[in-house]
Amino acid sequence: xxxxxxxxxxxxxxxxxxxxxxxxxxxxxxxxxxxxxxxxxxxxxxxxxxxxxxxxxxxxxxxxxxxxxxxxxxxxxxxxxxxxxxxxxxxxxxxxxxxxxxxxxxxxxxxxxxxxxxxxxxxxxxxxxxxxxxxxxxxxxxxxxxxxxxxxxxxxxxxxxxxxxxxxxxxxxxxxxxxxxxxxxxxxxxxxxxxxxxxxxxxxxxxxxxxxxxxxxxxxxxxxxxxxxxxxxxxxxxxxxxxxxxxxxxxxxxxxxxxxxxxxxxxxxxxxxxxxxxxxxxxxxxxxxxxxxxxxxxxxxxxxxxxxxxxxxxxxxxxxxxxxxxxxxxxxxxxxxxxxxxxxxxxxxxxxxxxxxxxxxxxxxxxxxxxxxxxxxxxxxxxxxxxxxxxxxxxxxxxxxxxxxxxxxxxxxxxxxxxxxxxxxxxxxxxxxxxxxxxxxxxxxxxxxxxxxxxxxxxxxxxxxxxxxxxxxxxxxxxxxxxxxxxxxxxxxxxxxxxxxxxxxxxxxxxxxxxxxxxxxxxx
Numbered sequence: 001x002x003x004x005x006x007x008x009x010x011x012x013x014x015x016x017x018x019x020x021x022x023x024x025x026x027x028x029x030x031x032x033x034x035x036x037x038x039x040x041x042x043x044x045x046x047x048x049x050x051x052x053x054x055x056x057x058x059x060x061x062x063x064x065x066x067x068x069x070x071x072x073x074x075x076x077x078x079x080x081x082x083x084x085x086x087x088x089x090x091x092x093x094x095x096x097x098x099x100x101x102x103x104x105x106x107x108x109x110x111x112x113x114x115x116x117x118x119x120x121x122x123x124x125x126x127x128x129x130x131x132x133x134x135x136x137x138x139x140x141x142x143x144x145x146x147x148x149x150x151x152x153x154x155x156x157x158x159x160x161x162x163x164x165x166x167x168x169x170x171x172x173x174x175x176x177x178x179x180x181x182x183x184x185x186x187x188x189x190x191x192x193x194x195x196x197x198x199x200x201x202x203x204x205x206x207x208x209x210x211x212x213x214x215x216x217x218x219x220x221x222x223x224x225x226x227x228x229x230x231x232x233x234x235x236x237x238x239x240x241x242x243x244x245x246x247x248x249x250x251x252x253x254x255x256x257x258x259x260x261x262x263x264x265x266x267x268x269x270x271x272x273x274x275x276x277x278x279x280x281x282x283x284x285x286x287x288x289x290x291x292x293x294x295x296x297x298x299x300x301x302x303x304x305x306x307x308x309x310x311x312x313x314x315x316x317x318x319x320x321x322x323x324x325x326x327x328x329x330x331x332x333x334x335x336x337x338x339x340x341x342x343x344x345x346x347x348x349x350x351x352x353x354x355x356x357x358x359x360x361x362x363x364x365x366x367x368x369x370x371x372x373x374x375x376x377x378x379x380x381x382x383x384x385x386x387x388x389x390x391x392x393x394x395x396x397x398x399x400x401x402x403x404x405x406x407x408x409x410x411x412x413x414x415x416x417x418x419x420x421x422x423x424x425x426x427x428x429x430x431x432x433x434x435x436x437x438x439x440x441x442x443x444x445x446x447x448x449x450x451x452x453x454x455x456x457x458x459x460x461x462x463x464x465x466x467x468x469x470x471x472x473x474x475x476x477x478x479x480x481x482x483x484x485x486x487x488x489x490x491x492x493x494x495x496x497x498x499x500x501x502x503x504x505x506x507x508x509x510x511x512x513x514x515x516x517x518x519x520x521x522x523x524x
Contacts, residue, residue, distance in 0.1 A: 007202055018449045022433030022457040025519035027351040027425055030073060031242040031273075033233050034066030035250070038119040039085045042231045044129045044239045045066040047081050050074040057083060057499065058119055063214065065248035069336030072320075075227050075245075075364040076340025077347065084235045085115075086222045089217030094499040095183075095201040095207055095311035097127065105155050108196050109164070110186035111366055114228050118214045121184060122152040122207035130163050130198075139232075145199045147172065149183055150206050152520055157182060164195050220257040229258050233264050236271065240426070243421075245275045246335040246341055253331075255280040261311075265303060268310045272424045274417070275311040277303065277404070278333035280387075284316030284369035291376050294385060294520050308404035310424075314386045314473025316369035318396070319363065334388060335495040341398060352466040353505040354418040364398040382408045401506050418502040421465060430454060430499065450480045450497055458501065468502040476501040 002015050031044070039045065047053050053070050060067045066083075069460045097109040097410060113120025126148040130143060143165055151156040157180055162172040172183040173193040176477025186194045225232015236242060245268055249256045261277060268275045272319055282292040303311055318334050321327040338355070340361070345355040368388055372380075377387045378398065384407040386400025403420055404413040414420040434454070440446045461467065469475035479498040489496060 016179060018337075018452060019456070020433070020436055020449070022429060022451050022453055023086065024425065024429045024457075024461075025241060025432060026080065027243050027421065028078070028346045029080045029082060030078060030246060030339040030343070031084065031236055031241045032066050032070055032073075032246050032248070033084045033086060033223065033236075034069070034248045035064045035087070036062075036066060036083070037061045037118045038113075038115045039062065039083070040115060040223065040451070041085050041087055042235045043084070044235055045083045045085075048079065052422070053081070053083065057085060058117075062322075062323055063217075063251075065252060067252070068320070068332055068375065069246055069248045069251070072303055072334075072336035072364055073331075073340040073343075073498040076337050076362070077344025078340040079343050079347070082236070084233070084241055086218060086225070086232055087116055088216045088218050088222050089213065090116035091098050091213045093118070093123060093209035093212030095123065095205070095209045097125070097203070097441040099196075099201060109200050111183050112186060113209065113212055114180065114182050114217070116212060117214050120209055122151075122214040123209045124150045125203070126150070126206045127200050127203040129202055140310060140359075142197060143168075145202075147179070148206075149368065151182065162429065164193070164197060165198060184235040185205060196512070216325070217254075219486050220260050223247065223257065224263055233260070233267055236267065242271065243273050243424075244339045245273055246339055247275075248333050248335060249278065249281075253281050255282075258300070259410065262302055265307050265311050269307050271276055273310065274421060276282050276335045276338050277301070277311055277313040278335050278493075279315035280318065280330070281311060281317065284433050287370045289316070290370045290372070295379055295383065298383060298385065303404050306405070309420050309433070311404045312338075312402070313384065313404055314388060314398070314400070316363040316372075317387060318368040318388070319369065320365050329366060334362070336397065337365070350466060352418055352422045352504050355418065356386070356398040356401040356506070358391075358397055360398040361394070365396055368396060382411075391427070400506070414505075416505055418506060422501075423501055425498070426458075426461075426501065429457065430497075433457065434497070437495065442485070442495050444495070445461045446480075446495065447480045447485070450495070451478050452501060454478045454497065458499065461501075466501075466504065468504050472501065 003011055005011055039057040045056060050071055060071065071082060092112040095111040099108045111125065128146050131147060132143040143163045143318055144161050147151040147159040149156060159175050162170045162175055164172055173195060176183055176185060186193055213501045223232050225234050230237050240428060245264055247256050247260060249265055256278065265275050280297060283297055284290050314334050317331050319329050320329045320332050341360045342355045345353050368390055371390055372387055377389065380387055381400055384402045384404050386402060388396060389399040390396045399415050403414055403417055407417045455478045456477060461470055462472055462475045467475035484496040484498050
C-alpha cells in the first residue's frame with residue numbers, strides 16, 4: 001500500500017514484481033494396480049525403489065504379475081511408483097491370545113495380520129510381564145505387559161510396557177495402529193477395537209498364527225472396483241498426481257479385460273495421465289498368425305474415440321527368466337518395462353522426446369514373444385500399434401511412438417505419444433501454477449501478470465528444446481487480454497487464457513536421397 005511520509009528524507013519501499021514462478025509437474029509417476037503378497041488393500045502407496053516394494057508388498061510372487069511389472073519398472077529407469085493392491089477373497093492370519101485371569105474366554109484378545117494374505121502365517125507373538133524391576137515384585141504394574149512379534153522365527157517388533165486400558169498413553173491398539181507394520185487388533189462392525197480390560201496371560205513360547213489366505217485370481221470386478229468407494233482402479237482418485245497407469249493381467253497367460261481398460265482410460269483422461277496397454281497373449285502366441293491376430297484383435301479391445309489419445313498399445317510381450325522358477329523362461333507383459341523407459345527418457349531428454357528408438361532398450365529380458373520383421377512392423381505401425389523389436393548389436397528396443405489415436409486414417413492431432421504427453425504436462429503445470437488467479441480483480445493488471453508468468457514458463461520450455469521453431473514467436477504464444485476476455489466474461493467472473501505451442505514430432509520415417517554424380521568429361 002502507498003507509504004505515508006511524515007518527515008523529510010528518503011523512504012525505501014519494496015514493490016512486488018508480480019512474478020509467480022510456475023513449476024513443471026512430474027511426468028513419469030507410474031501407478032500399478034494388481035495383486036501382491038501383502039500390503040494395504042485399495043490404498044495407494046507411494047514407493048521410490050523396488051526395495052520399498054519388497055518391504056511393503058512382499059516382493060516377487062508367481063501369482064502376482066504386478067510384482068514383476070514393478071521390478072521391471074525400476075530395472076528400466078523408473079523412479080516414483082504408486083501401488084494399489086487389490087484382492088479376491090484373501091483373508092488375514094489370526095492370533096488369539098489367552099486370558100490372564102479366570103472367567104474369561106481363551107481367545108479373549110484377537111490379533112490379526114496387518115493385511116490379508118498367507119504371508120501372515122509366519123507371524124507369531126510372545127507376551128511377558130517383564131515390565132519393571134523383578135527384584136521388587138511389589139512394584140509390578142498388574143496392567144502392563146510386553147508384546148514381542150516374530151516373523152518366520154525372527155524378532156521384528158517389540159512393544160514394551162503396553163496396556164489394554166484405553167485411558168493410558170501406552171494403550172496397545174493405538175500403539176499397534178501407529179507403530180506396527182505387521183499386527184493389528186480385532187474390530188467390531190462399527191470399527192471399534194474389541195479389547196478386554198485385563199492383560200493376556202504370559203506366553204513363553206511364541207504363539208503361531210492360524211492360516212491366512214491369498215484368495216483367488218483377480219476378476220474384472222476387483223480391477224474396476226467402485227468409483228464411489230474409491231476401490232480398484234478408482235483408488236487412484238485419492239492420489240494427487242500420477243502420469244502413467246499400468247494394469248498387469250490377473251495371470252501370465254491371461255489378458256487385462258477390455259472393460260477394465262476402457263474405464264481406466266476414462267480415469268486417465270480425468271487425471272491427465274497415459275494408460276499403457278499390454279497386447280493380448282494370443283496375438284503373439286504363434287509367429288505365423290501374429291500379424292493377422294493383431295490386426296483383427298485391435299478392434300475387439302474397444303479402445304477408441306478421443307479418449308484413446310491417452311492410451312498407447314505395445315506388442316508383443318517379452319521373455320524373461322523367472323527367479324521363482326529356477327530361472328526358467330516365461331512370458332510377461334511389457335508395461336512395467338515401458339513405463340520405466342518413459343521415466344528414463346523423461347529424465348535424460350524431457351517429456352517431449354518420444355520414448356522409442358535405439359536408446360529405448362528393454363533391460364532385463366532375454367527376448368520377445370515373437371520377432372517381427374520390417375514388413376510386419378510396417379503393417380502394424382500405421383494402425384497405432386507400437387512394436388517391440390530386436391536388432392543386432394542394439395538389442396531389444398521400443399520401435400513405435402503412437403497413441404491409440406495414432407492410426408493414419410484418423411489424422412489425429414495427438415497421433416504421437418510425445419505430443420500428447422507434452423500437452424498433458426503443460427495443462428497440469430498451468431492448472432496447478434495459476435491457482436492464485438482465482439478471486440483476483442479481473443482487469444488488465446491481472447492479465448499482464450498472467451502473460452508474464454505463463455510466458456516465462458513457456459519460454460523456459462522453449463529454451464530446453466520442447467517446441468518446434470527457431471524463435472519464441474514461432475514456438476509458442478500466450479494471449480490474455482480484452483480480446484480473449486470480453487466484458488460479458490468479466491461479468492460472469494471468467495478470465496480466458498489462450499496458450500499455444502508448436503510440438504516436436506518424431507522423425508518416424510527417415511528418407512535418404514542419394515544421387516550419383518557423373519564424372520566430368522574432359523573435352524580437351
